[in-house]
Every structure is written in C-alpha cells, then in structure tokens.
Amino acid sequence: MAARIMNLPKHGLCHLMRTSALARHYAGSTGSASPPQFTTLSVDDKTGIATLTLNRPPANALNAAFMGEIARSIKELEKSKCRGLILTSSSERIFCAGLDLKECYQAEASHLQGIWVALQNLWHTLYSTPLITVALINGHTVAGGGMLALSSEYRIMLPNFKIGINETMVGLAVPMWLIDTYLNVIPNRRVAEWDLTASRIYKSEHALKAGLVDELAASKEQGLERAVAFISSYPKHSLVARAITKRQFREKDLKNFEDNRQHDLEIFLSNIQKPNVQSYLGEYLESLKKKA
Numbered sequence: 001m002a003a004r005i006m007n008l009p010k011h012g013l014c015h016l017m018r019t020s021a022l023a024r025h026y027a028g029s030t031g032s033a034s035p036p037q038f039t040t041l042s043v044d045d046k047t048g049i050a051t052l053t054l055n056r057p058p059a060n061a062l063n064a065a066f067m068g069e070i071a072r073s074i075k076e077l078e079k080s081k082c083r084g085l086i087l088t089s090s091s092e093r094i095f096c097a098g099l100d101l102k103e104c105y106q107a108e109a110s111h112l113q114g115i116w117v118a119l120q121n122l123w124h125t126l127y128s129t130p131l132i133t134v135a136l137i138n139g140h141t142v143a144g145g146g147m148l149a150l151s152s153e154y155r156i157m158l159p160n161f162k163i164g165i166n167e168t169m170v171g172l173a174v175p176m177w178l179i180d181t182y183l184n185v186i187p188n189r190r191v192a193e194w195d196l197t198a199s200r201i202y203k204s205e206h207a208l209k210a211g212l213v214d215e216l217a218a219s220k221e222q223g224l225e226r227a228v229a230f231i232s233s234y235p236k237h238s239l240v241a242r243a244i245t246k247r248q249f250r251e252k253d254l255k256n257f258e259d260n261r262q263h264d265l266e267i268f269l270s271n272i273q274k275p276n277v278q279s280y281l282g283e284y285l286e287s288l289k290k291k292a
C-alpha cells in the first residue's frame with residue numbers, strides 16, 4: 001500500500017494533515033505538545049484507508065497514554081472523513097496483551113481510575129465510530145486486546161496466535177459493555193456465556209471456525225490486502241447510510257454503557273484494589289516474567 005502520513009487531498013475523503021499538524025492537534029486535545037508516542041498512522045491517499053499501527057513494545061500493553069492516543073487518532077480520522085481504518089501491530093508476535101498489568105499493580109487509585117476511564121473511552125470511540133474498521137490481528141490478542149479486535153467490524157487473523165477474553169481467569173468480572181461487544185460477534189448466547197465465564201482463549205484456526213474472526217491470512221501483507229478489499233467493498237455512495245445502519249445496530253450497547261459508566265468504574269476500582277486481587281496480580285506478573 002502506497003501509504004504516507006495522513007493527507008488525502010484529491011477526492012475529499014481525507015483532508016490534509018501533516019505530521020506537525022497532527023502533533024498540534026494532540027497538543028490541543030491533551031494539553032501536551034507531545035506527538036504520538038506509541039502508534040504510527042498512515043493514510044493511503046488513493047483508497048482513503050488509514051492504518052494505525054500499535055507500537056508499544058514488548059506487548060502493546062494498554063496504559064492510559066497509549067489508549068488516549070488510539071482514541072484521538074480515530075476521532076481525528078473521523079473528522080478528516082477517512083473511509084476506513086485498519087488496526088494492526090508492529091510486533092510480529094503480539095497484537096495486544098490487554099491492559100498494562102504492571103501499571104495495575106500497587107498503583108494509586110487515581111492512576112487506576114485514569115487507566116479504566118481511558119479503556120472505557122477507547123472502547124466507546126472504536127465501537128461507535130462511523131469508520132469502516134478492520135482489525136488485522138498479526139499476533140496474540142487477549143483481554144483488552146480482544147476488546148480492540150471485537151469492537152472492530154471485521155477481523156483478519158494470522159495463523160497460530162491466540163485470541164480471547166480472559167478476565168475471569170485473572171480474577172475479575174467481564175464488564176457488561178464487553179459482554180455486549182462479544183455478543184455482537186458471537187450472537188449465540190450460550191457459546192458467548194461459556195467463552196467468557198471460562199476465559200476461553202482460541203487459536204486462530206479455531207477462532208475462524210467459531211466466527212470470532214472472519215478470515216485467516218497467511219502473512220501481514222496478505223492480511224493488509226484483504227483488509228483493504230473489505231473496506232473497499234463498500235461503495236462511496238453508501239458510506240453515510242452504512243454508518244447510520246452500523247450505529248443503529250450498536251446504539252443499545254452504547255446507551256447501556258453510558259447509563260452505567262460510573263458504576264462500571266466503581267466496580268473496577270473496588271475489585272482491582274482488593275488485597276487478594278493485588279496479590280494474585282503480583283504472582284501473575286511474576287509468571288509472565290519467568291516465561292521469558
């Protein structure tokens with residue numbers, strides 16, 4: 001794909017925005033002058049398709065700054081009237097390992113609150129965007145990483161990786177908005193309930209059979225081609241009607257979330273600060289380290 005940093009002047013799908021302008025935008029919305037740190041964003045000016053590459057080694061674990069950056073990029077692409085967004089990872093092994101558990105361990109309540117609010121905002125932004133969204137899952141993706149994939153409209157995965165939502169395994173309940181997101185992809189309630197209560201993690205090939213992903217691609221290059229083909233399959237004249245229809249499908253889930261946003265935050269804060277959860281989190285982090 002002949003991509004470059006932002007700027008789609010020709011057919012009005014995306015407005016011009018150079019890297020420096022992007023940096024000014026971030027400065028305006030965050031109060032900080034720092035440009036994107038954990039992502040790279042490129043837009044193909046022929047197709048009007050943006051590729052947002054997650055780049056927070058080693059695991060693309062989500063902290064508040066990273067999540068804020070992804071959400072702001074999506075908002076910016078919406079304003080520039082891009083047509084579609086491909087989410088992928090710069091890592092060859094990990095698409096996204098979910099929340100940065102190191103930042104959830106022995107952290108101040110205010111820090112934990114910042115993480116959860118950023119997760120809520122990121123979910124809301126991605127789930128509700130009018131952009132055509134594709135997750136090109138070129139590595140493992142679990143928990144909050146699974147959220148990124150499942151909130152997108154179409155999932156293309158490379159072979160031999162893992163995908164799933166493992167919250168109960170790490171001792172915490174799956175939030176209702178993530179259950180709704182899962183049901184939007186796996187509408188069989190019995191299967192969804194079983195998957196989420198059991199923290200079921202699928203291998204790519206099985207995820208395809210179960211309908212958790214839509215296609216497998218042999219390589220990242222092939223996955224990118226397939227992602228572009230999916231987004232391009234929507235004719236330009238249908239984009240507004242398409243976006244309204246998407247919104248209608250997702251509206252109830254978004255409203256449920258808004259009605260319970262504060263409660264959801266309180267549940268997280270109360271659970272994550274429990275001594276037994278913190279102690280388990282410490283052990284879990286050790287086990288991740290020992291693997292290396």
Ligand SMILES: CCCCCCCCCC/C=C/CC(=O)SCCNC(=O)CCNC(=O)[C@H](O)C(C)(C)COP(=O)(O)OP(=O)(O)OC[C@H]1O[C@@H](n2cnc3c(N)ncnc32)[C@H](O)[C@@H]1OP(=O)(O)O
Nearest residue numbers: 058059061097098099100101140143144170281284288292
């Ligand atoms: C655990 C008790 C309580 C947890 C409470 C958390 C709060 C949860 C609230 C509810 C919802 C939360 C949403 C979430 O996202 S919770 C996040 C859960 N995520 C995980 O459980 C994923 C853990 N990681 C893995 O399973 C594997 O790393 C992987 C993604 C399958 C990849 O495996 P691979 O073998 O390729 O890689 P490594 O395991 O060697 O990892 C490479 C390095 O990355 C570090 N790492 C991995 N995951 C995380 C993470 N989530 N946060 C921070 N760091 C992470 C790992 O330590 C390695 O680092 P190192 O190279 O420095 O050793």
